[in-house]
Amino acid sequence: MLKLRAGPEDDAAASVPVVNSPSRLDEIVEGSPIGLGYLMAYMTNNYLGPVYKLVESRYKLTSPEFLSLMCIARVPGINAIDISRSSGRPRNSISRAVNLLLDKNLITVEADLVDKRRKRLVVTTQGGKLYTKIEHMFEERHSHMLSVLDGREIERMEALLRKLAFRADSWAKPY
Numbered sequence: 001m002l003k004l005r006a007g008p009e010d011d012a013a014a015s016v017p018v019v020n021s022p023s024r025l026d027e028i029v030e031g032s033p034i035g036l037g038y039l040m041a042y043m044t045n046n047y048l049g050p051v052y053k054l055v056e057s058r059y060k061l062t063s064p065e066f067l068s069l070m071c072i073a074r075v076p077g078i079n080a081i082d083i084s085r086s087s088g089r090p091r092n093s094i095s096r097a098v099n100l101l102l103d104k105n106l107i108t109v110e111a112d113l114v115d116k117r118r119k120r121l122v123v124t125t126q127g128g129k130l131y132t133k134i135e136h137m138f139e140e141r142h143s144h145m146l147s148v149l150d151g152r153e154i155e156r157m158e159a160l161l162r163k164l165a166f167r168a169d170s171w172a173k174p175y
Contacts, residue, residue, distance in 0.1 A: 051141050064097035073131040077120040
């Protein structure tokens with residue numbers, strides 16, 4: 001049984017039986033001072049890994065390339081440094097990914113009218129179409145992963161993750 005630490009408002013979640021527990025996962029995290037971090041990594045690996053593997057084989061796009069393409073599609077004009085900062089990925093892997101996306105004609109570089117040194121990255125039509133295809137793959141995986149939660153649980157989880165992510169400047173370190 002995996003014991004989750006619950007707040008006083010949710011005593012029902014204090015002890016949740018593990019159904020179809022992955023091999024030994026409950027033993028690994030039970031009582032561990034880093035169990036929560038391990039669970040977050042486990043969820044991330046199992047959410048992203050299968051889709052990234054499919055994306056790489058089907059579209060010849062690595063995970064840093066898709067991550068960069070996503071950021072550029074969602075925030076037209078973003079630069080590589082901002083992608084690195086907002087993703088937590090190393091600058092050198094983002095820089096390589098951006099160069100590969102440029103070589104594949106999935107993005108273009110535009111001059112910044114305010115700061116001539118800054119490179120604004122923009123998705124091409126081809127890049128936008130590819131991003132939409134891949135986004136649907138992640139969306140399907142996302143829905144499947146969250147299907148065990150109800151709407152209130154999803155909202156609560158998102159609020160907590162946002163709180164951690166948007167205050168990461170106090171603990172996250174670039175690498």
